[in-house]
Amino acid sequence: MIAYLQNIAVLFCINAILALTLNFIMGYAGIFSLAHAIFFGVGAYATAYIAMHASDSLLLCMAASAAISAVLSMALALPALRVRGEYFVAASLGLQVIGVTIFSEWKSITGGLGGMIGIPRPKLWGYTFNDDTAFLALAIVVLGIVVGITALLVRGSFGRSLMAIRDSESAAQTYGKHVNAIKTLSVAVAAGLAGVAGSLYAFYISFINVESFMLETSILLMAMVIIGGTGTLFGPVVGAALLMSLPAALTYLPFLPPTELGSIQQIIYGLAMVLLMMFRPGGLVGGRSKEKSA
């Protein structure tokens, strides 16, 4: 039972990091990306590759994952600078599909559909995180750091610039903000931190394949952000906690046939998305009349 709860807690930390970083671009910069799972995946594959072929040092793998994700995020920043709204959503969808194809077909690096098996647990200053409790502590620390970074960025002048761009790009430009640089940087930060989450995930599960980084994951993350409340600091964390506890709670309902649990869970996600958008578009944490521009 303890092990089960620990497992959920670690996965919650990872998903909370992803939701936080997605919210950073969605809620504050107005960049509605449906390709977040790709950067999660890039981080996971980078860590897996380095840990299996070079070194299992925690800091090295995480830094490399973050850097590679941040660099590759330029593929997302490029359309973000050119188009907005529907067009950007379409571009990010395109990126998501292309990314999944690359994950499943670039066999020499990603292991193809079979994925990568046997990723070792990370080492930090000679200590190996073999124990799950220790790993949970690590995940909580990383989550704390990510919360800290996003809170600092959002509260500071960078965050205000971002929100100004979200609300009116031309007005922000008139005030001398470097719109393109700020947007690119925000995408890179979000993707880099998503890469860190990917790194944690690969170390924890020790097996990764493309299944974890499909469009469904991107949508689940988006649902976490939206259900929690876009543009709020703790909304995404609340959303992640809700959506993570849902499957666990469903297994305790005796009258549901176990084979249909997955479908029922998905239907509840979908229903929650529809009803929230209809009656509370600001999310659970956000205010009801929150004005969002797209």
Added chain:
Amino acid sequence: MLFAQLFINGLQTGALYALIAAGFSLIFGMTRIFHAAHGATFTIAGYIFYECYSVLHINWPVAALAATIAASVFGVLLDRYVYSIIQRHEGSFFTVFVASFGMAIIVQNLIAMIFDRGAVTVSTPLSKSLEVLPGLYVAPIAAVVIVCAIVFFMALQWLLTKTSMGIALRALGENPTLIEVYGLTPRLLSQYVFLIGSILVVPAAILTAATSGLNPAMGNHVMLISIAATIVGGVGSLRGAAMAGLILGMAENLCLAVIDPQWSEAVTFVILFLFILFRPGGVYGRAVVS
């Protein structure tokens, strides 16, 4: 001969994509609703046809009618009881998109629960391939697909240009506030758009069921293709959507001559990505003002 075979396959896929994209493009162009649940409409139509034709053995025109009714009821109700409520208090396109996506997830999983997750195929006397030339296989249904696409496009063109309702619908796409001045109700017109858009997806759904088969998750692919074709063709241009559907279907098949089939879906999206980067207005579209 490989090239000719791929060309014919491409033509067939392209015609199907054109039909799929037309409905989405119509809805998006006229009402600005990013109807991600278009794929769900497609899946519903396909499965209803399968249930009636292959399981209950009803003859095909009745089965097709049942599929049409199911699809249009779904589309119109969705517009009336979900989209219109969201649009009443918030205009953000993303809010509508998320709700629509939620709907697509619900439909996909309901269908998976009712009909099982596996793929189903409707076999018709027309699905069997014939050897037309040595090494060139064509199923008679390919001709049905192409004729269907042409007929539906001509009907749509006539509806939009020659009837007063079509003119009202195009006005809705241009300026929803102004048409109220002329005594028309945008909400009512929007329901007509959903009706027509949902009906347009039915032939594609039935023909897909008869050619490559159905599975509950295919709505996602349909949605991606319609979004891609609408943007590549230019938002608001039906001609563009049809053309783009054809281009994407062709590209997906012709690329098989040089690369492995696993990459063919990526080709579609590389095309989409390049269009968004370099020509976001699409083939026929107006310039994009954000």
